[in-house]
Amino acid sequence: MRLLLIIGALLLLQFPATVAAQDNTLDGDWGDDWGIEEPTGVPVYGFVEAAMGSRLSSSPYHQRLSLAELRLRLGSDYTWQGVTYTAKGDLAYDDVAGGWKGRTRELNAQFSLLDNLDIKAGRQILTWGTGDYLFLNDLFPKDWQSFFAGRDDEYLKAPSDALKTSAYFDWFNVDLVWTPEFDSDRFISGERLSFFNPLAGELVGPEQMTTVDKPSGDEIAIRLFKTVRGTEWALYGYDGYFKSPEALTEQLVPTFSGLQVVGASMRRPFAAGIINLETAYHRSTDDPHGGQPLVPNSQWRFLVGYEQELMTRFTGGFQAYLEHLSDYSALLDNLPAGQDEPDQNRLVVTSRLTWQNEASDLTLSFFTFYSPTANDGYLRPTVDYRLNDHWYIAGGLNLFFGEQQQTFFKQFNDNNNLYLRVRYAF
Amino acid sequence: MRILTLLSLLAVTSVLPFDRAQAQEITDPHAIAKQAEIAAYYAGDDGRSAARMMITDAQGRTQLRQFIILRKDHSDGGRQDMLVFFSRPADVRDTVFRVAKNIEREDDRWLYLPGLDLIKRISAGDKRTSFVGSHFFYEDVSGRGTSLDDFELISETDAHYVLKATPLDPASVEFSHYEVRIDKNTMLPLKSRFYNAKGEAYREVEAVTIEEIQGYPTVTHSRVKDLVSGGQTEMQFRFTSYNLDLPDSIFSERSMRNPPTEWLELRD
Numbered sequence: 001m002r003l004l005l006i007i008g009a010l011l012l013l014q015f016p017a018t019v020a021a022q023d024n025t026l027d028g029d030w031g032d033d034w035g036i037e038e039p040t041g042v043p044v045y046g047f048v049e050a051a052m053g054s055r056l057s058s059s060p061y062h063q064r065l066s067l068a069e070l071r072l073r074l075g076s077d078y079t080w081q082g083v084t085y086t087a088k089g090d091l092a093y094d095d096v097a098g099g100w101k102g103r104t105r106e107l108n109a110q111f112s113l114l115d116n117l118d119i120k121a122g123r124q125i126l127t128w129g130t131g132d133y134l135f136l137n138d139l140f141p142k143d144w145q146s147f148f149a150g151r152d153d154e155y156l157k158a159p160s161d162a163l164k165t166s167a168y169f170d171w172f173n174v175d176l177v178w179t180p181e182f183d184s185d186r187f188i189s190g191e192r193l194s195f196f197n198p199l200a201g202e203l204v205g206p207e208q209m210t211t212v213d214k215p216s217g218d219e220i221a222i223r224l225f226k227t228v229r230g231t232e233w234a235l236y237g238y239d240g241y242f243k244s245p246e247a248l249t250e251q252l253v254p255t256f257s258g259l260q261v262v263g264a265s266m267r268r269p270f271a272a273g274i275i276n277l278e279t280a281y282h283r284s285t286d287d288p289h290g291g292q293p294l295v296p297n298s299q300w301r302f303l304v305g306y307e308q309e310l311m312t313r314f315t316g317g318f319q320a321y322l323e324h325l326s327d328y329s330a331l332l333d334n335l336p337a338g339q340d341e342p343d344q345n346r347l348v349v350t351s352r353l354t355w356q357n358e359a360s361d362l363t364l365s366f367f368t369f370y371s372p373t374a375n376d377g378y379l380r381p382t383v384d385y386r387l388n389d390h391w392y393i394a395g396g397l398n399l400f401f402g403e404q405q406q407t408f409f410k411q412f413n414d415n416n417n418l419y420l421r422v423r424y425a426f
Numbered sequence: 427m428r429i430l431t432l433l434s435l436l437a438v439t440s441v442l443p444f445d446r447a448q449a450q451e452i453t454d455p456h457a458i459a460k461q462a463e464i465a466a467y468y469a470g471d472d473g474r475s476a477a478r479m480m481i482t483d484a485q486g487r488t489q490l491r492q493f494i495i496l497r498k499d500h501s502d503g504g505r506q507d508m509l510v511f512f513s514r515p516a517d518v519r520d521t522v523f524r525v526a527k528n529i530e531r532e533d534d535r536w537l538y539l540p541g542l543d544l545i546k547r548i549s550a551g552d553k554r555t556s557f558v559g560s561h562f563f564y565e566d567v568s569g570r571g572t573s574l575d576d577f578e579l580i581s582e583t584d585a586h587y588v589l590k591a592t593p594l595d596p597a598s599v600e601f602s603h604y605e606v607r608i609d610k611n612t613m614l615p616l617k618s619r620f621y622n623a624k625g626e627a628y629r630e631v632e633a634v635t636i637e638e639i640q641g642y643p644t645v646t647h648s649r650v651k652d653l654v655s656g657g658q659t660e661m662q663f664r665f666t667s668y669n670l671d672l673p674d675s676i677f678s679e680r681s682m683r684n685p686p687t688e689w690l691e692l693r694d
Contacts, residue, residue, distance in 0.1 A: 045516045077520075079687050110684055118684050127543040154541035168680055227679070230526070230534045232547070269532060273549040309551035359483070360556045386559075389489045389515035425516040 045426060046073040046088075053150045053419030056399075061194040061205025066417040067149050068095035075106070083111040096192060105159055120164040125157045126177060128223050128234070130265045130276035132352060133367065134321050136301040137236035137263040137280045139221055139243060140177075143186040148193055148398055148412060150419030158186050172226045179219040179240070184256060187244040188412070196411035198339070199252065203405065203414065212245045213255040231268035236280065237261065247286065248294040257295045258285035273308025290327025293334045298326040307352075313360075317352040340406065347373045361386040369409060376402025376410040392423040455577035458587050458608060464502050465613040467569035469642040470668030472498040476692050477663050478514075481560045484655040490514055491558050494690055498672045504529055507677035508568065511685055518558070522682040527568055538682035545679060554599055561650040561659035566631060574598075585610055601629070612636060612643035628654050640668045665692040 053067025075088035088106040093099070108122030129138040133156075146155035162179040188195045189212075194205040219240030226233050238261035245254035263280030280301045287295035300323070307317035323346040325331065332341060349372065354365045363384040370377035382396035398417050402410025452458050478492040492514035498507045506527040512518040520540040527533050532550035539546060553565040575591040582588070587608045593599045601620040608615050614636060620629040635647035644666055651658045676686045 045519060047516065082687070084684075084687070112684070118680070120684075125541070125543040152541075157542050166680065166684075168675070168678075173680070225679075230528075230531075267547055269534070269550065274547050276547075307549050309549055312552040313555055315549065315551070356555075358556065360559045386517075388487060389517075392517070 042076055042078050044074060044076050046075050047423050047425040048072050049152075049421055049423040051151065051419065051421040053417050055414070056416040056418060057414070059194060059205070059414040061190070061203065061207070061414065062192070063096075065096055066192070066415065067151070067419050069093060073105075083109050085109050116168040118166040118168075120166075121162075123159045123161050124164065126160050126162065126164065126221075127157060128175070128236070130267050130278045130305065131303050131321070132305060132307075132317055132319060132350065133369075134303060134319060134348070134350065136278050136303055137223075137234075137238070137261060137265065139219070139238045139240065139259075139261060141183040141185050141243065144188055145186050145192050148188070148415060150396060150398060150417060150421070152394070152421070158183070172224050175221075175223040175225070177219075177221040179221075182215055182217055182219055182241055182256070184214060184241070184245075185243040193412060193415045196406045198406065199248070203411065210254060213249055213253045214245075215241055215256055217241070231266060234265045236263040236265070242284075242296065246296045250294070252294075257287065259283070260285055263301075270306065271308070273306055276303070276305045278303040290325075290330035291334050293331075293336050297328070297331050300324040300326065313356045313358070315352075315354045317350075317354075319348075319350045321348045321350070322346070323348075343373055345373055346408070347371060371408065374402065374404070374407040374409075376400070376404070376407040378409045378412075390424055390426065392425065393421070394423070395420040453579070455579040455587075455589050456572065458579065458613075459572045459575070459577045459589060459591070459606075460503060461613045462606070462608045462615050463569055463572050465643065466615055466645070468499050468502045468506070469644060470499075470640070472496075472670055472672040473666065473668045474670060474672075474689060475663045475666040477661060479558075479560045479562070479662075480660045481657075482659070483657045484652075489559065491518075491560060494692070496672060496676070496686075496689060498674065498677060506568075507674075509677060509681055511690060512558075522685065524677070524682055525568060526677070529571075533568070536679075536682065543683070545682060552598075560661075561652055561657060562631075562661065566650065580605070586616070609636075614643055614645060628652070634660075639666050642668055 049071045051067050051069050051071070053065070055062065055064050055066050058064060069092050071090055071092040073088065073090050075086070077084060077086040086106050086108050089102065089104045091100070091102045094101055104123055106123055106125065108120055108124045110118065110120040112118050126140040127138060129136060131138075135142070140160055141158040143155050143158040160177070160179050160183050161181065162177050165176045167174045190204045190209045191206050194203050196202070197204040197208065200208065217240070220238070221240075222237040224235040238259070240259055241256040242259045243256070245256050247255050247257035249255050260283040261280050263278065265276065265278035267274065267276040282299040282301065284296055284298045286292065287297060290297045302322045302324070303319060305317065305319040307315065310316045325342070325344045328344045335341065348369055350367065350369050352365065352367045354363065356363050365382045365384075367380040368377065377400075379399040379401070380396065382394065385393045387393070396419060398415070400409045400412040400416055402413070404410060452461065474494065474496050476492075476494050478490065481489040481491070491512070493510050493512045496509045500506065508525040508527065510523040512521045512523070522538040524536045524538070525533055535548040535550075537546045537548055538544070553568070554563045556562075557564050557567050574595070575593050578590045578592070580588050580590045587610060589606050589608065590603055591606060592603045593601070596602065602623045604618050604620040606615050606618040614633060616633050618631045619627045621627050630651045630653060632649050632651070633645040634649050635645070636643055637646045638644070644663070646663045646666070647660070649658060649660045670689065672689060676689060
């Protein structure tokens with residue numbers, strides 16, 4: 001993984017300073033009568049953001065403060081001799097974690113090798129699939145800690161250190177992503193947010209954090225896709241690992257067991273809106289027949305979604321999502337004594353309601369997850385206000401609810417929080 | 427069905443090769459509106475332009491948007507592909523908007539959000555809502571289909587036609603009618619005024635500067651005014667060129683993630 005970063009950095013250093021005066025492709029010279037300064041040389045952009053968040057009730061595991069950070073983002077991109085170099089990084093003082101941290105978000109080179117072949121190498125953000133906050137075939141790393149703590153949506157996607165090859169043909173297109181070293185999700189570990197640890201049979205926080213055994217193998221993800229008269233078709237494949245440490249080693253250390261995925265999706269206009277269908281089979285390669293109690297079973301996933309404008313500037317999106325465990329009887333037969341029987345089916349329905357004002361500087365959004373099978377859910381109301389081209393304010397709530405402590409959303413209930421972010425972009 | 431569509435396209439194209447001498451003879455208000463649509467939105471077989479908007483709200487505060495538009499027509503007055511690459515302000519940098527304008531069904535629209543590497547499909551929505559926070563509507567940028575309104579020629583001078591347009595589906599729009607003054611020489615709409623149900627003008631779209639580029643009369647500066655609040659947006663176009671032979675293949679998901687830089691270089 002470091003190797004790719006180093007290659008990326010060398011590529012960045014390689015272009016001579018003398019080309020810095022060359023016109024930036026997207027700006028150009030307006031010879032100006034509006035008195036607007038045109039950027040010269042390599043553009044630098046980014047933002048400074050202050051974010052504060054608080055738990056709604058006191059938690060036995062964490063302090064009241066759930067988010068307290070000051071963040072500087074710097075980014076730049078430059079195209080030279082057909083290669084686009086992109087660098088983006090964050091420097092943040094995080095008072096919850098108690099210190100400074102710097103993170104490279106993107107550091108990559110993108111170019112076309114042939115007329116129909118594109119390469120993107122280095123640290124990059126990767127997304128595919130049709131779900132809205134639900135992922136069936138997108139096995140690229142997610143940062144659930146950021147998502148639940150109230151950082152910008154952008155941070156739900158954690159970067160991959162990968163080589164992406166895209167090829168375009170008449171009949172179909174292919175994306176092939178090779179990640180030399182497995183990138184896991186930034187999963188809920190207890191560090192910032194408490195969760196239910198089935199091994200301990202209780203909620204755990206930072207005190208009970210355990211080490212995690214992380215594999216060092218690679219990951220391969222492939223997508224075949226094509227749009228035919230407004231209908232987007234795609235087939236997916238993945239060979240790697242579960243993105244969260246859902247398995248246990250024989251020493252009962254959490255680990256990432258092997259995973260292969262095949263799937264398909266379709267998205268097209270339907271009635272007055274957009275419909276999407278997606279399915280995936282997650283094959284648990286370390287437990288293909290369900291007989292290993294320490295390794296998750298294989299699973300089918302199904303999604304149907306529909307989005308439509310309900311009124312002017314008011315849009316509604318609805319999804320139904322099912323996870324179905326394979327080899328369920330083998331799982332029950334091998335269940336360790338005293339452990340609760342998991343449900344074979346987990347159904348989740350979601351809705352997203354979004355309203356924007358006439359000037360489109362104020363956006364109200366309400367996202368709801370609800371699982372009728374587990375009787376738990378997650379509410380995510382947000383407000384985004386844009387004061388001008390530089391200043392932005394965002395706020396929202398993360399509210400988890402349910403009946404039983406061990407269910408997916410209810411386990412985070414002690415982390416219900418309210419947050420506010422103020423950003424100056426440049 | 428396909429044959430019918432083809433035939434209707436042929437019929438449309440045969441009316442065309444736009445001829446100014448001929449244009450002055452038109453008396454059918456629908457034909458005038460169609461010619462104006464073609465002059466304003468279908469110049470050349472394809473085109474590229476850099477654009478920027480200065481948005482001024484009622485309190486005089488300003489905002490800026492800057493982008494490059496690539497466009498390719500499948501037939502004049504017919505299907506059209508469009509890509510809009512944003513460079514300013516910072517929060518929309520590298521955002522790409524893609525439209526496939528259809529005639530027999532709703533347009534296909536996608537938005538690429540670079541921060542998430544996400545291609546979001548946008549459902550067919552009200553096209554008379556703000557285009558990226560400006561006073562321009564989506565429909566002002568991509569063109570309002572002439573089949574959506576009924577046209578009436580209300581006056582004519584040596585230089586202009588003035589049409590009154592009444593929506594066929596009044597519930598789908600915020601205006602009760604609009605009047606558009608069209609220049610006979612260029613067939614470009616010079617000024618459109620939109621009226622509410624009380625008959626009051628509340629919105630005005632105006633071509634401020636027209637230049638001839640590669641033989642095509644082109645609006646290089648336009649302005650929309652909110653006559654009620656006093657806010658307005660000015661839009662300027664630079665580096666416009668036509669008939670670049672843009673390949674069909676660039677109007678695709680590929681260009682949203684990996685912009686076709688060779689077609690985005692700005693030269694006059």
